[in-house]
Amino acid sequence: MTCHSALKSLLGGATLALALAAPAVAQETIKIGAVLSATGPASFLGDPEEKTLKLYVDRINAAGGVGGRKIQLVTYDDGGDANKAKTFAQRLVEEDKIVAMVGGSTTGTTMAMIPVFEDAEVPFISLAGAIEIVEPVRKFVFKTPHTDKMACEKIFDDLKKRSLAKIGLVSGTGGFGASMRKQCLAVAAKYGVEIVADETYGPKDTDVTPQLTKIKGTAGVQAVVNADFGQGPAIVTRNYRQLGITLPFYQSHGVASKQFIDLAGEAANGVRLPASALLVADKLPDSDPQKKTVVGYKTTFEEVAKQPVSTFGGHAYDGLMMVVDAVKRANSTEPKKLRDAIEATKGLMGTAGAITMTPTDHMGLDLTAFRMLEIKNGDWTLAN
Amino acid sequence: MAELLQFIFSGLTVGAVYALVALGFTIIYNASDVVNFAQGEFVMLGGMATVFLAAAGLPLPLAAIAAVVVTVAVGLGLYLFAIKPARGASAVTLIIITIGASIALRGAAQIVFDKQFHRLPSFSGDDPIHILGATILPQSLWVIGGAGVILAALWWFFRVTLTGKAVLATAANRLAASLVGIDTRFVVGLSFALSAAIGAIAGILVAPITLTSYEVGTMLALKGFAAAMLGGMGNPIGAVAGGLLIGLLEAFGAGYLSSTYKDAFAFVVILLVLFVMPGGLFGARSVERV
Amino acid sequence: MPALLRRFLPVLILLALVVALPFLLKSAYQLRVATLVFTAGLTAIGLNILMGHAGQVSLGHAGFGGIGAYAVAILPTHYGIHPLAAFGLGVCAAGLLAYAVGRPILRLRGHYLAVATLGMGMLIAMVIQNQQGLTGGPDGMQVPRMELFGWRVRGAETWYWICGGFLILGAVLAVNLIDSPTGRALRAVHDSEVAARVLGIDVARAKLTAFTISAVYAATGGALLAFVNAFVTPDIAGFLHSVELVTMVVLGGLGSVVGAVVGATILVVLPQVLTVFHEYEHLAIGLIMIGVMIFMRAGVVPTLIGLVRGRSA
Numbered sequence: 001m002t003c004h005s006a007l008k009s010l011l012g013g014a015t016l017a018l019a020l021a022a023p024a025v026a027q028e029t030i031k032i033g034a035v036l037s038a039t040g041p042a043s044f045l046g047d048p049e050e051k052t053l054k055l056y057v058d059r060i061n062a063a064g065g066v067g068g069r070k071i072q073l074v075t076y077d078d079g080g081d082a083n084k085a086k087t088f089a090q091r092l093v094e095e096d097k098i099v100a101m102v103g104g105s106t107t108g109t110t111m112a113m114i115p116v117f118e119d120a121e122v123p124f125i126s127l128a129g130a131i132e133i134v135e136p137v138r139k140f141v142f143k144t145p146h147t148d149k150m151a152c153e154k155i156f157d158d159l160k161k162r163s164l165a166k167i168g169l170v171s172g173t174g175g176f177g178a179s180m181r182k183q184c185l186a187v188a189a190k191y192g193v194e195i196v197a198d199e200t201y202g203p204k205d206t207d208v209t210p211q212l213t214k215i216k217g218t219a220g221v222q223a224v225v226n227a228d229f230g231q232g233p234a235i236v237t238r239n240y241r242q243l244g245i246t247l248p249f250y251q252s253h254g255v256a257s258k259q260f261i262d263l264a265g266e267a268a269n270g271v272r273l274p275a276s277a278l279l280v281a282d283k284l285p286d287s288d289p290q291k292k293t294v295v296g297y298k299t300t301f302e303e304v305a306k307q308p309v310s311t312f313g314g315h316a317y318d319g320l321m322m323v324v325d326a327v328k329r330a331n332s333t334e335p336k337k338l339r340d341a342i343e344a345t346k347g348l349m350g351t352a353g354a355i356t357m358t359p360t361d362h363m364g365l366d367l368t369a370f371r372m373l374e375i376k377n378g379d380w381t382l383a384n
Numbered sequence: 385m386a387e388l389l390q391f392i393f394s395g396l397t398v399g400a401v402y403a404l405v406a407l408g409f410t411i412i413y414n415a416s417d418v419v420n421f422a423q424g425e426f427v428m429l430g431g432m433a434t435v436f437l438a439a440a441g442l443p444l445p446l447a448a449i450a451a452v453v454v455t456v457a458v459g460l461g462l463y464l465f466a467i468k469p470a471r472g473a474s475a476v477t478l479i480i481i482t483i484g485a486s487i488a489l490r491g492a493a494q495i496v497f498d499k500q501f502h503r504l505p506s507f508s509g510d511d512p513i514h515i516l517g518a519t520i521l522p523q524s525l526w527v528i529g530g531a532g533v534i535l536a537a538l539w540w541f542f543r544v545t546l547t548g549k550a551v552l553a554t555a556a557n558r559l560a561a562s563l564v565g566i567d568t569r570f571v572v573g574l575s576f577a578l579s580a581a582i583g584a585i586a587g588i589l590v591a592p593i594t595l596t597s598y599e600v601g602t603m604l605a606l607k608g609f610a611a612a613m614l615g616g617m618g619n620p621i622g623a624v625a626g627g628l629l630i631g632l633l634e635a636f637g638a639g640y641l642s643s644t645y646k647d648a649f650a651f652v653v654i655l656l657v658l659f660v661m662p663g664g665l666f667g668a669r670s671v672e673r674v
Numbered sequence: 675m676p677a678l679l680r681r682f683l684p685v686l687i688l689l690a691l692v693v694a695l696p697f698l699l700k701s702a703y704q705l706r707v708a709t710l711v712f713t714a715g716l717t718a719i720g721l722n723i724l725m726g727h728a729g730q731v732s733l734g735h736a737g738f739g740g741i742g743a744y745a746v747a748i749l750p751t752h753y754g755i756h757p758l759a760a761f762g763l764g765v766c767a768a769g770l771l772a773y774a775v776g777r778p779i780l781r782l783r784g785h786y787l788a789v790a791t792l793g794m795g796m797l798i799a800m801v802i803q804n805q806q807g808l809t810g811g812p813d814g815m816q817v818p819r820m821e822l823f824g825w826r827v828r829g830a831e832t833w834y835w836i837c838g839g840f841l842i843l844g845a846v847l848a849v850n851l852i853d854s855p856t857g858r859a860l861r862a863v864h865d866s867e868v869a870a871r872v873l874g875i876d877v878a879r880a881k882l883t884a885f886t887i888s889a890v891y892a893a894t895g896g897a898l899l900a901f902v903n904a905f906v907t908p909d910i911a912g913f914l915h916s917v918e919l920v921t922m923v924v925l926g927g928l929g930s931v932v933g934a935v936v937g938a939t940i941l942v943v944l945p946q947v948l949t950v951f952h953e954y955e956h957l958a959i960g961l962i963m964i965g966v967m968i969f970m971r972a973g974v975v976p977t978l979i980g981l982v983r984g985r986s987a
Binding site: 419466469470472473474475476477478479480481483484485486487488489490491492494495602606609610613614617644645647648651652654655658659662663664 | 725731778779781782783784785786788789790792793794796797800801804913914917920921924925928953954955956957958959960961962963964967968971972
């Protein structure tokens with residue numbers, strides 16, 4: 001692996017030397033940066049993101065690059081630490097002189113890095129969930145994933161359809177869970193949903209039966225929603241079954257990976273969750289406009305990375321494609337022109353849905369991009 | 385009643401894991417005065433190695449045994465290549481070495497294994513056992529039972545076997561032990577091997593319940609260390625009691641107080657206990673000499 | 675004169691470093707790394723007073739750093755207090771807290787003290803993590819820019835000089851403290867508490883002083899880091915950060931002011947250098963820590979000084 005990347009940087013260096021030697025002939029590489037939480041508590045996000053970026057940059061370059069120019073990817077691992085992320089962001093801008101950034105696995109690292117890219121006027125496509133990243137809109141900051149607010153809304157919408165009004169919420173205290181809990185509490189009233197039990201657990205907790213026992217004992221609970229990502233939801237789901245709770249059970253888009261089903265086992269059956277079409281790629285009707293994109297990404301990723309596809313890696317794919325698309329349209333790699341081109345992205349088909357940016361919307365996705373899935377017999381199915 | 389029982393089951397399951405980690409701390413500390421912050425990595429190695437050996441085609445029991453052997457080898461390696469060369473260094477220097485070892489082991493694990501979460505199949509199925517309205521998983525019984533068996537085996541080892549007595553003698557007074565002909569270096573090496581084995585077994589037993597990844601060791605080391613101190617550093621019974629107590633405190637804290645502050649609740653109790661009993665629950669009331 | 679020179683040699687070395695670095699560092703990124711070394715170094719100098727001179731371990735000092743950092747984030751954002759006043763209040767709060775909890779906690783010895791300080795640090799981190807309305811929770815919060823007489827304090831170079839200044843100030847105070855009666859009392863406590871008590875030293879008081887001073891250093895370092903980043907997350911108060919601080923002090927050399935800064939340099943700069951190893955980075959950091967501690971068991975600076983002395987003798 002290292003041998004490979006060493007070779008790659010060597011090749012990159014050679015390309016650069018060539019470019020310096022004959023500037024008129026050889027085209028400069030397109031330098032894209034990525035600060036990801038490839039290790040640490042958020043490696044669940046950063047690891048597939050990093051793999052996706054490397055994999056697709058290699059593929060694009062093998063196919064001749066973008067407009068004849070190769071992409072050079074510079075990645076750093078922030079370990080989930082916002083302070084480190086900011087340092088690496090500055091390094092990307094000043095030392096590596098990147099033209100765009102695809103990264104920032106968590107909301108914390110993203111928020112810490114925003115000022116660096118705003119000051120340097122380099123476009124920054126974040127892969128983190130929270131709505132604060134694009135609200136208020138910042139000139140150079142975009143994001144690819146759906147927000148946690150949308151996940152809450154999609155779940156509450158489904159609850160409403162099933163006439164379930166009183167729910168128990170159990171959320172992780174890590175960044176993802178805490179942020180989604182806040183959003184769910186905020187939008188619940190709008191959907192006529194009442195949160196009658198509100199429990200939390202730590203990101204590394206290994207048993208959540210006390211919290212679930214409390215929810216089970218709360219009068220009037222009609223459904224339970226779990227807001228978290230990583231291994232927590234798998235443990236919650238297994239505990240849920242252990243306690244014999246039979247109420248409808250919802251997870252968030254944070255578990256949108258086959259790995260969740262593997263970890264939760266039998267207990268995963270019957271769980272509903274909002275997620276992008278990626279997870280049900282092969283079950284989509286051929287008429288679905290997203291089918292080609294998601295099947296393509298899923299097959300490629302699983303073949304090379306040898307692990308089940310997750311929507312997180314998909315976010316990185318979407319981010320990279322947005323930059324590639326912008327480079328083509330702007331016919332330039334000047335960061336400011338790239339920014340303008342990214343803001344003009346229209347109908348770009350990503351794994352999360354069709355992306356259409358506007359000056360007031362730097363995410364470009366709506367609720368229709370989310371599908372409500374149900375796990376049946378250890379596999380995803382489209383609910384309703 | 386059913387609720388209370390459910391909290392107790394939860395607390396005992398989680399506590400048994402803490403107890404096993406605390407036992408590992410205790411054994412190494414007794415033999416060498418080293419507080420081994422890489423203890424959590426032994427637990428991680430046990431679980432992860434079993435997962436990967438099983439995935440490579442080994443039957444589960446064989447994979448588990450092989451994983452224990454691998455972890456013991458790593459434990460001995462830690463002693464031979466990191467602790468032994470630093471003999472005579474101050475306690476805090478040795479602690480930093482073990483912290484370095486834990487970072488290195490985690491770094492190696494993310495390369496050798498991967499960064500995903502994994503689960504082992506439960507040894508006796510996933511159907512919960514119902515007792516008075518509360519439920520417990522068969523795997524929890526494996527964990528609690530495993531902790532009991534390990535404790536009993538340790539008791540037998542230290543009280544009955546000659547080697548065990550040599551370890552105890554070294555723990556009591558290293559100089560005196562070496563004067564009566566005990567190879568204290570062998571004893572320290574043995575204690576690292578023993579701790580690694582206990583950690584690995586714990587890691588295998590809990591992997592079906594708690595899942596495992598290259599990173600699970602950090603939290604376990606922290607809780608295990610707290611458990612060992614709560615019980616009284618150096619006392620195996622204290623380590624087990626400390627572990628179970630912290631597990632129960634967390635479960636009761638989450639169940640009756642606030643799930644957000646359950647860890648805080650556990651630590652406040654630890655602080656209060658230490659203020660009253662500065663040597664832990666079962667610690668020796670030692671007198672400092674000049 | 676030579677005695678005075680020897681006493682302030684560490685300060686002079688650090689001063690030379692702070693002044694010379696801007697000539698060597700090319701970009702704002704490199705200045706930022708140096709600034710991070712200064713803030714971490716300041717905290718490490720303070721912790722070194724507690725660990726190196728009073729001989730007491732703390733696994734919770736990141737908690738005090740967190741108090742300083744969140745004071746400059748929360749007070750201006752939610753209560754409209756001027757950042758400079760918030761800075762002062764945060765540092766005082768950390769000092770007062772250390773003074774209050776220090777009395778019962780410092781009665782504990784060795785590993786028991788370690789676990790008690792660990793618990794204290796975890797409690798602070800937990801409050802920061804969970805009081806989402808106030809602290810922004812795990813995603814962190816923005817730190818408002820400081821404004822002084824209409825001038826917005828910003829830019830890598832500005833913060834470099836501010837943090838460098840604090841580092842020098844911290845070093846001067848530490849050097850003075852070590853040579854004061856309190857410093858001598860601390861050293862006596864370090865060697866033997868009972869003997870110190872027999873000599874008539876108020877052991878509890880000496881330890882409490884060191885604990886409080888080190889907390890003030892940590893809070894100052896934390897607040898500066900928050901200003902530099904203009905953003906804080908709960909990581910700053912976390913257990914892993916506490917361990918990192920202890921590692922800095924021990925790696926650099928217990929009892930050495932320059933050592934604390936060297937330790938901070940190692941842990942801040944190493945991850946930047948080791949990015950060339952990609953996924954082998956953590957393995958490399960761990961092995962380097964083990965190697966340094968085996969071959970320089972007194973810490974980098976004291977070992978090097980010993981080597982130089984040994985050669986010249």
